[in-house]
Amino acid sequence: MKNKFIAVSIIFTSVLFTLPAKAGNPEHLKQLRETKQCQQCDLSGFNLSGVDLSFAVLVGANLSGANLRGANLKNADLTGTNLTKADLSGANLNQAYLNNANLHQTKFMGASLRNTRGLPIMTAIAPVPKIKIPPLPPINKLPSTKLILPRLPLPRPRPRLRIPPLPRPRSTFLSPAPLITPKKPINSQGRSPQPYPDKLKQAFLKSCSQNMQPKMQPTCSCMLNRLEKEYSLSEFLRISFELADGKQLPAGWMQIGVECVKEVVSAANNNPF
Numbered sequence: 001m002k003n004k005f006i007a008v009s010i011i012f013t014s015v016l017f018t019l020p021a022k023a024g025n026p027e028h029l030k031q032l033r034e035t036k037q038c039q040q041c042d043l044s045g046f047n048l049s050g051v052d053l054s055f056a057v058l059v060g061a062n063l064s065g066a067n068l069r070g071a072n073l074k075n076a077d078l079t080g081t082n083l084t085k086a087d088l089s090g091a092n093l094n095q096a097y098l099n100n101a102n103l104h105q106t107k108f109m110g111a112s113l114r115n116t117r118g119l120p121i122m123t124a125i126a127p128v129p130k131i132k133i134p135p136l137p138p139i140n141k142l143p144s145t146k147l148i149l150p151r152l153p154l155p156r157p158r159p160r161l162r163i164p165p166l167p168r169p170r171s172t173f174l175s176p177a178p179l180i181t182p183k184k185p186i187n188s189q190g191r192s193p194q195p196y197p198d199k200l201k202q203a204f205l206k207s208c209s210q211n212m213q214p215k216m217q218p219t220c221s222c223m224l225n226r227l228e229k230e231y232s233l234s235e236f237l238r239i240s241f242e243l244a245d246g247k248q249l250p251a252g253w254m255q256i257g258v259e260c261v262k263e264v265v266s267a268a269n270n271n272p273f
Helices: 002-018 026-035 198-211 214-230 233-244 251-270
Strands: none
Touching: 198 214, 214 251
């Protein structure tokens, strides 16, 4: 019977210690959430973690044992507030007022305290004790010894080589004959003639005969011979590409075509058979 009473006492004691502490007034908590003004309120033991209490007025309030982790208390007025054993870890206390606040065993780990007013330094950060380091014993002075290094011979500078100036060439009346390069025959426009490839000629004649009547084949041949003499290969290709893009026929080509037509017609009149 005695052992049973002891077991029941142990269970009751453990349950008693695990029960939460007495919280504050719920009406005060409701007032705080609605108005952010709760002076002389009892908010002890409440869970206010992450709550936005910026610009809140909590003058003289009881927040002992309250959970304010990560709460936003920026510009809040906590003058004379009881924050004993309150958890303000990670809270935003920038520009808040903590004048005459009770900060006994208050947790500020990771809290932002920029421009916080009335925060006592001694309670927030414990002073680091000064450690006195004993002076070192004097070191015996060693006898001064001079280290004399042998003088090494300096390398002699190498003499500079003087190159005599080259003799000036004697003036002669004979001048070297200029190199004569053979001149390439040029056409009437000052360009060197360049034969067109056979495939290019065949393509031109085929296109010309398709666009014109088959009887105009001699005219197409005449135009090809004249163009080969008057225009270089690069110019011929450039103008051909421009014609393929829809540009107008150059005046030079039109003149060559007119002259070739007259030449073919006159030849046909002279040789009717």
